[in-house]
Amino acid sequence: MKELMQEKSMAFRIGPSLFSGWKALSHIPFELSRRRAQHPCILHRDDEEGAYLTRALRSCLKQEGISAVSLTEAMELPGEHDSIIAAGRGSVQRRAKQLAAPEIPLFSVLSDIQDCREAGRDEGLRHPDAVFIDPASFQPCITKLTADSALTALAVCTEALQQDRIHSLLYSIVRTGLKFLHQGAPWDGSMESRLCTANACAAAALVRSNSPPGAVTSVSEALHASAFCLRSEASAALLPPLVQAMVNRQCSSLEILSREIGNGAAYILDILEGLRKPSGCDARQSDILHFAFNTFQTSKKNHAGQILDLFSTIDEGAQS
Amino acid sequence: MGTAASRIYLSLLFWVTGRAVQAAWRTDREVRREFDRLPDLFSFRLSVYPSGPGLTIMKKEGTVRYIRQGEEGPADLHMMIKSLSHGMSLFTFQESTALSASRGRIAIYGDLSYACSIVRVLDRVEIYLLPRVIAKRAVKRYESPPAKHRKRFMIYLRVLFSP
Numbered sequence: 001m002k003e004l005m006q007e008k009s010m011a012f013r014i015g016p017s018l019f020s021g022w023k024a025l026s027h028i029p030f031e032l033s034r035r036r037a038q039h040p041c042i043l044h045r046d047d048e049e050g051a052y053l054t055r056a057l058r059s060c061l062k063q064e065g066i067s068a069v070s071l072t073e074a075m076e077l078p079g080e081h082d083s084i085i086a087a088g089r090g091s092v093q094r095r096a097k098q099l100a101a102p103e104i105p106l107f108s109v110l111s112d113i114q115d116c117r118e119a120g121r122d123e124g125l126r127h128p129d130a131v132f133i134d135p136a137s138f139q140p141c142i143t144k145l146t147a148d149s150a151l152t153a154l155a156v157c158t159e160a161l162q163q164d165r166i167h168s169l170l171y172s173i174v175r176t177g178l179k180f181l182h183q184g185a186p187w188d189g190s191m192e193s194r195l196c197t198a199n200a201c202a203a204a205a206l207v208r209s210n211s212p213p214g215a216v217t218s219v220s221e222a223l224h225a226s227a228f229c230l231r232s233e234a235s236a237a238l239l240p241p242l243v244q245a246m247v248n249r250q251c252s253s254l255e256i257l258s259r260e261i262g263n264g265a266a267y268i269l270d271i272l273e274g275l276r277k278p279s280g281c282d283a284r285q286s287d288i289l290h291f292a293f294n295t296f297q298t299s300k301k302n303h304a305g306q307i308l309d310l311f312s313t314i315d316e317g318a319q320s
Numbered sequence: 321m322g323t324a325a326s327r328i329y330l331s332l333l334f335w336v337t338g339r340a341v342q343a344a345w346r347t348d349r350e351v352r353r354e355f356d357r358l359p360d361l362f363s364f365r366l367s368v369y370p371s372g373p374g375l376t377i378m379k380k381e382g383t384v385r386y387i388r389q390g391e392e393g394p395a396d397l398h399m400m401i402k403s404l405s406h407g408m409s410l411f412t413f414q415e416s417t418a419l420s421a422s423r424g425r426i427a428i429y430g431d432l433s434y435a436c437s438i439v440r441v442l443d444r445v446e447i448y449l450l451p452r453v454i455a456k457r458a459v460k461r462y463e464s465p466p467a468k469h470r471k472r473f474m475i476y477l478r479v480l481f482s483p
Contacts, residue, residue, distance in 0.1 A: 026406055
């Protein structure tokens with residue numbers, strides 16, 4: 001019987017404190033005071049999502065008599081601040097991590113739209129001290145974007161399972177991420193499924209901090225950067241062959257997942273199937289597969305072995 | 321509910337709960353047993369961060385007293401509710417003390433075993449103060465004490481008229 005890696009020695013980067021659910025933002029004044037901070041600076045995206053998060057944040061701080069300076073990510077930080085609260089996804093979180101000195105508390109306020117990097121260490125930068133996910137601060141639902149975030153989280157979690165030497169701490173977070181994604185179905189834009197997505201993305205960010213990105217994530221990001229398709233479209237196209245490859249080579253982590261829930265591969269594919277429609281990922285799947293195959297089959301850079309392994313599975317599937 | 325209204329509601333509730341703990345110590349054997357395990361001169365404070373309403377209970381020379389706000393000193397055990405809105409969730413009985421603690425809404429400064437004793441006392445007091453339907457939501461496990469209605473009457477009398 002296959003077991004998780006015996007932890008004679010291991011490394012695991014513990015992430016931020018996570019406060020999720022209704023009234024999660026109400027934790028912020030206390031958490032600031034615990035870190036001896038009284039003058040936070042709010043850094044937010046200059047869009048609707050940023051506006052919604054900031055409005056909820058300001059009202060919550062005001063209730064406890066804390067005034068905060070509010071800036072968009074392009075602005076320079078003022079001199080007088082003793083903490084940073086970054087509201088929104090992606091670039092604003094990266095900017096806040098770059099700006100925040102190690103001794104300054106950094107908080108992240110996130111919604112259901114994430115890149116699955118925000119709550120963790122992002123390319124060598126620090127992780128936030130605390131992450132707050134409060135449905136009361138979510139903007140009106142854009143189902144496609146939520147499904148997009150969920151697909152990215154699914155890709156990250158599935159890829160972590162691909163490693164045979166996964167240890168039990170990392171496995172438990174992967175499992176938690178997958179559980180949140182499964183709970184989120186059906187992806188109908190309800191607050192419950194959006195909160196599940198946000199939690200799954202936070203779990204995926206922790207997974208990313210502790211596990212190198214695999215073929216699907218690398219290829220998806222490359223295709224996204226080349227503007228050929230969205231990251232989620234690429235993930236949706238590449239995940240089924242990845243899962244098939246894991247089944248073919250009897251991946252031990254997947255077998256352990258199967259022991260817990262029945263059929264691990266079917267569980268992952270179920271989540272994927274539920275996400276396809278709301279994310280609108282069906283249409284260009286074959287195009288994406290061909291483009292990815294042609295572009296990366298000779299790749300000798302990072303993860304060359306994994307990528308070729310994955311694409312040989314795709315190729316066999318295409319020939320059959 | 322607005323901030324001012326929440327403060328008034330919580331102040332009133334803390335006053336009733338504080339005096340009810342004092343009354344329950346006189347009336348209920350289980351509550352008395354919990355306090356017997358605590359050391360003499362032990363004080364406990366439950367308050368809302370940062371300067372919200374609160375209650376302080378002190379065990380001194382074998383008796384348990386509710387201390388009015390403003391007259392209290394530093395407490396051996398301080399349970400701090402992190403915000404007014406969290407306090408409202410707890411004291412409008414939308415969630416139990418145990419659930420609130422598990423959601424990280426209460427910060428505890430002091431000995432955790434004493435905190436467990438105090439939570440059991442508060443649960444017992446809530447069972448006396450509240451109707452069954454509401455108390456079931458407020459406590460972890462509802463156990464109807466013997467002679468509940470007689471003791472409830474005594475506790476209410478002592479809350480209102482005892483010095």
